[in-house]
Amino acid sequence: MxxxxxxxxxxxxxxxxxxxxxxxxxxxxxxxxVPYGYQEVSMNKEAIVSSKAPAALGPYSSAVKVGDTLYLSGQLGLDPMTNELKDGVEAQAEQALTNIAAILGEVGATMQQVVKSTVLLADINDFAAVNEVYAGHFEAPYPARSAFQVAALPKGALVEIEVIAVL
Structure with a gap:
Protein backbone atom coordinates (compact mmCIF):
# COMPACT_ATOMS: atom_id res chain seq x y z
CA MET A 1 0.00 0.00 0.00
CA VAL A 34 -7.99 7.94 -9.39
CA PRO A 35 -9.31 7.69 -5.85
CA TYR A 36 -6.79 7.79 -3.02
CA GLY A 37 -4.94 4.45 -2.91
CA TYR A 38 -5.55 1.68 -5.40
CA GLN A 39 -8.00 1.51 -8.29
CA GLU A 40 -10.04 -1.69 -8.20
CA VAL A 41 -10.35 -3.68 -11.41
CA SER A 42 -13.10 -6.27 -11.61
CA MET A 43 -12.14 -9.73 -12.76
CA ASN A 44 -14.35 -12.63 -13.73
CA LYS A 45 -12.58 -15.93 -13.43
CA GLU A 46 -14.09 -19.31 -14.16
CA ALA A 47 -12.70 -22.72 -13.24
CA ILE A 48 -12.57 -25.13 -16.17
CA VAL A 49 -12.60 -28.91 -15.69
CA SER A 50 -12.74 -31.82 -18.10
CA SER A 51 -13.92 -35.37 -17.53
CA LYS A 52 -11.30 -36.34 -20.14
CA ALA A 53 -8.40 -35.11 -17.98
CA PRO A 54 -7.36 -35.96 -14.42
CA ALA A 55 -8.83 -33.94 -11.57
CA ALA A 56 -6.55 -31.50 -9.74
CA LEU A 57 -4.40 -33.18 -7.08
CA GLY A 58 -4.93 -30.42 -4.53
CA PRO A 59 -6.72 -27.16 -3.76
CA TYR A 60 -6.34 -25.61 -7.21
CA SER A 61 -8.15 -25.56 -10.53
CA SER A 62 -7.05 -27.56 -13.56
CA ALA A 63 -7.61 -24.39 -15.58
CA VAL A 64 -8.91 -20.88 -15.02
CA LYS A 65 -10.45 -18.71 -17.72
CA VAL A 66 -10.08 -14.95 -17.31
CA GLY A 67 -11.42 -12.91 -20.20
CA ASP A 68 -10.00 -14.34 -23.41
CA THR A 69 -7.13 -16.12 -21.67
CA LEU A 70 -7.03 -19.67 -20.34
CA TYR A 71 -4.39 -20.56 -17.75
CA LEU A 72 -3.83 -24.30 -17.36
CA SER A 73 -2.19 -25.79 -14.30
CA GLY A 74 0.68 -28.16 -14.91
CA GLN A 75 -0.46 -31.47 -16.33
CA LEU A 76 1.27 -34.71 -15.47
CA GLY A 77 1.22 -37.86 -17.57
CA LEU A 78 -1.72 -39.22 -15.57
CA ASP A 79 -4.24 -41.46 -17.27
CA PRO A 80 -7.62 -39.85 -16.48
CA MET A 81 -9.32 -43.26 -16.17
CA THR A 82 -6.88 -44.83 -13.70
CA ASN A 83 -5.23 -41.71 -12.21
CA GLU A 84 -1.92 -43.54 -12.63
CA LEU A 85 1.20 -42.25 -14.36
CA LYS A 86 2.07 -43.68 -17.75
CA ASP A 87 5.38 -45.56 -17.95
CA GLY A 88 8.37 -43.62 -19.28
CA VAL A 89 9.00 -39.98 -20.05
CA GLU A 90 7.72 -40.11 -23.64
CA ALA A 91 4.43 -41.73 -22.60
CA GLN A 92 4.02 -39.24 -19.74
CA ALA A 93 4.70 -36.29 -22.07
CA GLU A 94 2.18 -37.65 -24.59
CA GLN A 95 -0.46 -38.08 -21.88
CA ALA A 96 0.21 -34.65 -20.37
CA LEU A 97 -0.29 -33.04 -23.79
CA THR A 98 -3.42 -35.13 -24.38
CA ASN A 99 -4.76 -33.92 -21.01
CA ILE A 100 -3.99 -30.33 -22.02
CA ALA A 101 -5.84 -30.77 -25.33
CA ALA A 102 -8.86 -32.17 -23.44
CA ILE A 103 -9.01 -29.17 -21.10
CA LEU A 104 -8.61 -26.74 -24.00
CA GLY A 105 -11.44 -28.56 -25.77
CA GLU A 106 -13.80 -27.77 -22.88
CA VAL A 107 -13.78 -24.12 -23.98
CA GLY A 108 -13.62 -24.85 -27.71
CA ALA A 109 -9.88 -24.16 -27.98
CA THR A 110 -7.10 -26.13 -29.64
CA MET A 111 -3.37 -26.53 -29.13
CA GLN A 112 -2.85 -23.87 -31.83
CA GLN A 113 -4.17 -21.27 -29.40
CA VAL A 114 -1.42 -21.99 -26.87
CA VAL A 115 0.92 -18.99 -26.67
CA LYS A 116 3.18 -20.03 -23.77
CA SER A 117 4.20 -23.32 -22.24
CA THR A 118 6.44 -24.38 -19.39
CA VAL A 119 7.95 -27.85 -19.30
CA LEU A 120 9.22 -29.19 -15.97
CA LEU A 121 11.51 -32.22 -16.12
CA ALA A 122 12.72 -34.50 -13.36
CA ASP A 123 15.85 -35.02 -15.51
CA ILE A 124 17.01 -32.42 -18.05
CA ASN A 125 18.59 -35.26 -20.02
CA ASP A 126 15.02 -36.16 -21.06
CA PHE A 127 14.68 -32.82 -22.87
CA ALA A 128 15.26 -34.25 -26.38
CA ALA A 129 12.76 -37.09 -25.88
CA VAL A 130 10.09 -34.76 -24.53
CA ASN A 131 10.84 -32.22 -27.27
CA GLU A 132 10.13 -34.85 -29.92
CA VAL A 133 6.73 -35.68 -28.38
CA TYR A 134 5.99 -31.96 -27.87
CA ALA A 135 6.72 -31.17 -31.54
CA GLY A 136 3.98 -33.60 -32.58
CA HIS A 137 1.32 -31.51 -30.82
CA PHE A 138 2.14 -28.03 -32.11
CA GLU A 139 2.62 -26.33 -35.47
CA ALA A 140 4.49 -23.17 -36.41
CA PRO A 141 4.30 -20.57 -35.10
CA TYR A 142 5.14 -22.51 -31.95
CA PRO A 143 4.27 -21.23 -28.48
CA ALA A 144 6.94 -19.50 -26.46
CA ARG A 145 8.39 -22.08 -24.07
CA SER A 146 10.57 -22.51 -21.02
CA ALA A 147 11.97 -25.82 -19.81
CA PHE A 148 13.51 -26.57 -16.43
CA GLN A 149 14.86 -29.47 -14.45
CA VAL A 150 13.25 -29.60 -11.01
CA ALA A 151 14.12 -31.52 -7.86
CA ALA A 152 10.89 -33.52 -7.91
CA LEU A 153 7.39 -33.57 -9.40
CA PRO A 154 4.11 -34.69 -7.82
CA LYS A 155 3.51 -38.44 -7.71
CA GLY A 156 7.09 -39.04 -8.87
CA ALA A 157 6.26 -37.86 -12.40
CA LEU A 158 9.02 -37.41 -14.95
CA VAL A 159 7.46 -34.43 -16.76
CA GLU A 160 4.86 -31.74 -16.11
CA ILE A 161 3.60 -29.27 -18.72
CA GLU A 162 1.58 -26.10 -18.17
CA VAL A 163 0.26 -23.75 -20.82
CA ILE A 164 -1.46 -20.42 -21.39
CA ALA A 165 -3.86 -20.09 -24.32
CA VAL A 166 -5.58 -17.09 -25.86
CA LEU A 167 -9.14 -17.86 -26.85
Missing part, protein backbone atom coordinates in the same frame (compact mmCIF):
# COMPACT_ATOMS: atom_id res chain seq x y z
CA UNK A 2 2.85 2.38 0.73
CA UNK A 3 4.11 1.88 -2.84
CA UNK A 4 0.69 2.75 -4.32
CA UNK A 5 0.46 5.88 -2.19
CA UNK A 6 3.98 6.92 -3.14
CA UNK A 7 3.20 6.38 -6.82
CA UNK A 8 0.07 8.51 -6.55
CA UNK A 9 1.89 11.33 -4.74
CA UNK A 10 4.75 11.24 -7.24
CA UNK A 11 2.38 11.32 -10.20
CA UNK A 12 0.40 14.22 -8.72
CA UNK A 13 3.56 16.23 -8.20
CA UNK A 14 4.53 15.75 -11.86
CA UNK A 15 0.99 16.13 -13.26
CA UNK A 16 1.34 12.74 -14.94
CA UNK A 17 -0.75 9.62 -15.13
CA UNK A 18 -1.10 6.62 -12.85
CA UNK A 19 -0.73 3.14 -14.28
CA UNK A 20 -3.16 0.70 -12.68
CA UNK A 21 -2.58 -2.99 -13.36
CA UNK A 22 -4.96 -5.87 -12.85
CA UNK A 23 -5.08 -9.48 -13.98
CA UNK A 24 -7.27 -8.63 -16.95
CA UNK A 25 -6.44 -5.09 -17.97
CA UNK A 26 -4.00 -2.23 -17.66
CA UNK A 27 -5.30 1.32 -17.70
CA UNK A 28 -3.91 4.80 -17.49
CA UNK A 29 -5.99 7.23 -15.45
CA UNK A 30 -5.60 10.96 -15.19
CA UNK A 31 -4.43 11.46 -11.61
CA UNK A 32 -7.56 13.46 -10.80
CA UNK A 33 -9.75 10.44 -11.68
Missing amino acids: AWGLALRASARAKGAYVLVCGMVDVRYYDIGD
Whole structure:
Protein backbone atom coordinates (compact mmCIF):
# COMPACT_ATOMS: atom_id res chain seq x y z
CA MET A 1 0.00 0.00 0.00
CA ALA A 2 2.85 2.38 0.73
CA TRP A 3 4.11 1.88 -2.84
CA GLY A 4 0.69 2.75 -4.32
CA LEU A 5 0.46 5.88 -2.19
CA ALA A 6 3.98 6.92 -3.14
CA LEU A 7 3.20 6.38 -6.82
CA ARG A 8 0.07 8.51 -6.55
CA ALA A 9 1.89 11.33 -4.74
CA SER A 10 4.75 11.24 -7.24
CA ALA A 11 2.38 11.32 -10.20
CA ARG A 12 0.40 14.22 -8.72
CA ALA A 13 3.56 16.23 -8.20
CA LYS A 14 4.53 15.75 -11.86
CA GLY A 15 0.99 16.13 -13.26
CA ALA A 16 1.34 12.74 -14.94
CA TYR A 17 -0.75 9.62 -15.13
CA VAL A 18 -1.10 6.62 -12.85
CA LEU A 19 -0.73 3.14 -14.28
CA VAL A 20 -3.16 0.70 -12.68
CA CYS A 21 -2.58 -2.99 -13.36
CA GLY A 22 -4.96 -5.87 -12.85
CA MET A 23 -5.08 -9.48 -13.98
CA VAL A 24 -7.27 -8.63 -16.95
CA ASP A 25 -6.44 -5.09 -17.97
CA VAL A 26 -4.00 -2.23 -17.66
CA ARG A 27 -5.30 1.32 -17.70
CA TYR A 28 -3.91 4.80 -17.49
CA TYR A 29 -5.99 7.23 -15.45
CA ASP A 30 -5.60 10.96 -15.19
CA ILE A 31 -4.43 11.46 -11.61
CA GLY A 32 -7.56 13.46 -10.80
CA ASP A 33 -9.75 10.44 -11.68
CA VAL A 34 -7.99 7.94 -9.39
CA PRO A 35 -9.31 7.69 -5.85
CA TYR A 36 -6.79 7.79 -3.02
CA GLY A 37 -4.94 4.45 -2.91
CA TYR A 38 -5.55 1.68 -5.40
CA GLN A 39 -8.00 1.51 -8.29
CA GLU A 40 -10.04 -1.69 -8.20
CA VAL A 41 -10.35 -3.68 -11.41
CA SER A 42 -13.10 -6.27 -11.61
CA MET A 43 -12.14 -9.73 -12.76
CA ASN A 44 -14.35 -12.63 -13.73
CA LYS A 45 -12.58 -15.93 -13.43
CA GLU A 46 -14.09 -19.31 -14.16
CA ALA A 47 -12.70 -22.72 -13.24
CA ILE A 48 -12.57 -25.13 -16.17
CA VAL A 49 -12.60 -28.91 -15.69
CA SER A 50 -12.74 -31.82 -18.10
CA SER A 51 -13.92 -35.37 -17.53
CA LYS A 52 -11.30 -36.34 -20.14
CA ALA A 53 -8.40 -35.11 -17.98
CA PRO A 54 -7.36 -35.96 -14.42
CA ALA A 55 -8.83 -33.94 -11.57
CA ALA A 56 -6.55 -31.50 -9.74
CA LEU A 57 -4.40 -33.18 -7.08
CA GLY A 58 -4.93 -30.42 -4.53
CA PRO A 59 -6.72 -27.16 -3.76
CA TYR A 60 -6.34 -25.61 -7.21
CA SER A 61 -8.15 -25.56 -10.53
CA SER A 62 -7.05 -27.56 -13.56
CA ALA A 63 -7.61 -24.39 -15.58
CA VAL A 64 -8.91 -20.88 -15.02
CA LYS A 65 -10.45 -18.71 -17.72
CA VAL A 66 -10.08 -14.95 -17.31
CA GLY A 67 -11.42 -12.91 -20.20
CA ASP A 68 -10.00 -14.34 -23.41
CA THR A 69 -7.13 -16.12 -21.67
CA LEU A 70 -7.03 -19.67 -20.34
CA TYR A 71 -4.39 -20.56 -17.75
CA LEU A 72 -3.83 -24.30 -17.36
CA SER A 73 -2.19 -25.79 -14.30
CA GLY A 74 0.68 -28.16 -14.91
CA GLN A 75 -0.46 -31.47 -16.33
CA LEU A 76 1.27 -34.71 -15.47
CA GLY A 77 1.22 -37.86 -17.57
CA LEU A 78 -1.72 -39.22 -15.57
CA ASP A 79 -4.24 -41.46 -17.27
CA PRO A 80 -7.62 -39.85 -16.48
CA MET A 81 -9.32 -43.26 -16.17
CA THR A 82 -6.88 -44.83 -13.70
CA ASN A 83 -5.23 -41.71 -12.21
CA GLU A 84 -1.92 -43.54 -12.63
CA LEU A 85 1.20 -42.25 -14.36
CA LYS A 86 2.07 -43.68 -17.75
CA ASP A 87 5.38 -45.56 -17.95
CA GLY A 88 8.37 -43.62 -19.28
CA VAL A 89 9.00 -39.98 -20.05
CA GLU A 90 7.72 -40.11 -23.64
CA ALA A 91 4.43 -41.73 -22.60
CA GLN A 92 4.02 -39.24 -19.74
CA ALA A 93 4.70 -36.29 -22.07
CA GLU A 94 2.18 -37.65 -24.59
CA GLN A 95 -0.46 -38.08 -21.88
CA ALA A 96 0.21 -34.65 -20.37
CA LEU A 97 -0.29 -33.04 -23.79
CA THR A 98 -3.42 -35.13 -24.38
CA ASN A 99 -4.76 -33.92 -21.01
CA ILE A 100 -3.99 -30.33 -22.02
CA ALA A 101 -5.84 -30.77 -25.33
CA ALA A 102 -8.86 -32.17 -23.44
CA ILE A 103 -9.01 -29.17 -21.10
CA LEU A 104 -8.61 -26.74 -24.00
CA GLY A 105 -11.44 -28.56 -25.77
CA GLU A 106 -13.80 -27.77 -22.88
CA VAL A 107 -13.78 -24.12 -23.98
CA GLY A 108 -13.62 -24.85 -27.71
CA ALA A 109 -9.88 -24.16 -27.98
CA THR A 110 -7.10 -26.13 -29.64
CA MET A 111 -3.37 -26.53 -29.13
CA GLN A 112 -2.85 -23.87 -31.83
CA GLN A 113 -4.17 -21.27 -29.40
CA VAL A 114 -1.42 -21.99 -26.87
CA VAL A 115 0.92 -18.99 -26.67
CA LYS A 116 3.18 -20.03 -23.77
CA SER A 117 4.20 -23.32 -22.24
CA THR A 118 6.44 -24.38 -19.39
CA VAL A 119 7.95 -27.85 -19.30
CA LEU A 120 9.22 -29.19 -15.97
CA LEU A 121 11.51 -32.22 -16.12
CA ALA A 122 12.72 -34.50 -13.36
CA ASP A 123 15.85 -35.02 -15.51
CA ILE A 124 17.01 -32.42 -18.05
CA ASN A 125 18.59 -35.26 -20.02
CA ASP A 126 15.02 -36.16 -21.06
CA PHE A 127 14.68 -32.82 -22.87
CA ALA A 128 15.26 -34.25 -26.38
CA ALA A 129 12.76 -37.09 -25.88
CA VAL A 130 10.09 -34.76 -24.53
CA ASN A 131 10.84 -32.22 -27.27
CA GLU A 132 10.13 -34.85 -29.92
CA VAL A 133 6.73 -35.68 -28.38
CA TYR A 134 5.99 -31.96 -27.87
CA ALA A 135 6.72 -31.17 -31.54
CA GLY A 136 3.98 -33.60 -32.58
CA HIS A 137 1.32 -31.51 -30.82
CA PHE A 138 2.14 -28.03 -32.11
CA GLU A 139 2.62 -26.33 -35.47
CA ALA A 140 4.49 -23.17 -36.41
CA PRO A 141 4.30 -20.57 -35.10
CA TYR A 142 5.14 -22.51 -31.95
CA PRO A 143 4.27 -21.23 -28.48
CA ALA A 144 6.94 -19.50 -26.46
CA ARG A 145 8.39 -22.08 -24.07
CA SER A 146 10.57 -22.51 -21.02
CA ALA A 147 11.97 -25.82 -19.81
CA PHE A 148 13.51 -26.57 -16.43
CA GLN A 149 14.86 -29.47 -14.45
CA VAL A 150 13.25 -29.60 -11.01
CA ALA A 151 14.12 -31.52 -7.86
CA ALA A 152 10.89 -33.52 -7.91
CA LEU A 153 7.39 -33.57 -9.40
CA PRO A 154 4.11 -34.69 -7.82
CA LYS A 155 3.51 -38.44 -7.71
CA GLY A 156 7.09 -39.04 -8.87
CA ALA A 157 6.26 -37.86 -12.40
CA LEU A 158 9.02 -37.41 -14.95
CA VAL A 159 7.46 -34.43 -16.76
CA GLU A 160 4.86 -31.74 -16.11
CA ILE A 161 3.60 -29.27 -18.72
CA GLU A 162 1.58 -26.10 -18.17
CA VAL A 163 0.26 -23.75 -20.82
CA ILE A 164 -1.46 -20.42 -21.39
CA ALA A 165 -3.86 -20.09 -24.32
CA VAL A 166 -5.58 -17.09 -25.86
CA LEU A 167 -9.14 -17.86 -26.85
